[in-house]
Each structure stands twice: as structure tokens, then as C-alpha cells.
Amino acid sequence: MINPYLPMPVTVTKITVENESGDLKTLDLVFNEKKDAQSFKFICGQFAEISVEGAGESPIGIASSPMDEDFIQFTVKRYSRGVVTSALHNLSEGDRVGVRGPYGNGFPMKDFEGSNIVIVGGGFAVTTLRSTIRYLLHEKNRSRFKDITVLYGARNPGELLYKSELKEWEERDDITIHITVDKGDEKWKGQVGLVPNVLKEAAPSSENAVTLVCGPPIMLKYTMLPLLDLGFSPERILTSLERRMKCGIGKCGRCNIGNKYVCKDGPVFTYKQLQEMPKEE
């Protein structure tokens, strides 16, 4: 029997420092075994457990797209007292780590073919939305979806992730992208404003649309009302929850909210499902 807790060995092939404060790095990982690369099939919005010998393992959302065949990417925020995230930040190219997964339900993008897609992201929770945007814009997928609108906000220009990709997306005419920062600087020529306010101004149509929203809890709280006002139905607003996890596969009972395991039934839930969940203490 295959041990589900056994990580697959991968090698770090590239490390990108994403932000000015340097606490967000993207790791490109390549499977050491061809059979592992072939078996690791994921959809946008899923996560994996990444392990570093001697430090432990952490659930991290998959930031690359399922269409990226040669590598998988994870963008990791280092917490000053965080054992695993610090160990991940101390890695060098050529180092080996472990990956097990993919886990969680992810965004059911196949179900949304033929729909308009509105993506709202804030802070570093944007990682799995980046996976989704890459997936949507892939030449094999773009025609399956209608209009794509992206709203992405960061605290300041230095905290915007995936900067070169943002530029590429802004230059395309098959995606509308609104980038905003809470506070600009002398070089920033773009929009300044909080995500919920920019959303109200941009007012994307809710007709035949589904929206994926990921961000810090405060952003989520203030984004839901404008979305409902714009006519998005709670069943068509999807978000991803972050919880303390251990096993990642619905066995240890660490991550449940009521009768739902965030690792297995989630981490993606509709706003309707969230409203039906017991409120946390």
C-alpha cells in the first residue's frame, strides 16, 4: 500500500524574490522522478504539503498553472518565527525538498467554461489566483472562457507580486486588469485605493459571471458586500480558506469547521457555503 504521507523528492531549480521586503519568494521545483511528475496532476486552487528535512512540512498553494508542465511553483511568505517557512527561504538552487499532494478541491474551472470570470485578489493570497490567470490565458484555454477581469491590490508598489507577468497581462487585450495599491510612492503612476473601493468603481458585470476572491480576512469581509450589490450570487462567489493543517488529507481532524474539513472539502468554498458554516469563536 502507498504511504500517503511519503513526500516525493523535488529539486529547487529557481528562486525568485518577489517583493521589496524580501519575505516572499517563489520556488520553482522539479520532480526528481519522472513517474512523480506524471502523477502530480492538479487543478488551480489546490495546495501541496512541502517538507524540508529537519524543519517539517507546511501546506502551500500551488502558484504555477496546471498547463506548466516542466515545473511547479510555490510562493512562500516567511514568518520570522515560522520554522518551515524560514527553512524554505533558506534554500538554495539545487537543494532537495519533499512534496506531497496535490490536495484540496481547487477551483472547478471546467464548470465555468463559457462564463465571464472576475478575479479579485489582495496581498500574497493571490498565489493560487495567479495559477488560475495563467491557466485561463493559456492558448489552449482562453477561448473557452468569456471576459476575464482581474482586480489585484497590494499594500504598496513594492509588495506587488509577479511584476513582469502583471506587465504582460496589462499589455494583452483579452484580459482587463486593475492593479491598485493602498499607498503609492513617487514612482507609482497607477491606481491608489483599497480593493473593495476599486471593485465598486470598476463594477464588473455579474451577468453570466463567476468570481474568485482571495485575500486577507479584512479584504474578504469588505469585498463580499460590493459583490452582492453588483448582483453576484453567493453560489458564484468562490474563496479559499487558510487554516492550520497537519495531514492535509482529512485524517487528523486539525482543520475542520463544523463538519467540513478545510483540507479535503476545501480550501475553496462558495460564499453561500461560508454563510452556512458555524461561526468561529
Ligand SMILES: Cc1cc2nc3c(=O)[nH]c(=O)nc-3n(C[C@H](O)[C@H](O)[C@H](O)COP(=O)(O)OP(=O)(O)OC[C@H]3O[C@@H](n4cnc5c(N)ncnc54)[C@H](O)[C@@H]3O)c2cc1C
Ligand atoms: C490551504 C493553504 C494554503 C496556503 N498557501 C500558502 C502559500 O501559498 N504561501 C504561504 O506562504 N503560505 C501559505 N499557507 C500558510 C502556510 O501553510 C503557513 O504560513 C505555514 O504553515 C507556517 O509554517 P511555519 O512552520 O513557518 O510557522 P510555524 O512555526 O507553524 O508558526 C510560527 C509562527 O509564525 C507565525 N505564522 C505562521 N503562519 C502564519 C500565518 N499563516 N499567518 C500569520 N502568522 C503566521 C505565527 O506567529 C506562528 O506562531 C497556506 C496554508 C493553507 C492551509
Ligand code: FES
Ligand atoms: S489537516 Fe488533517 S484533517 Fe485537515
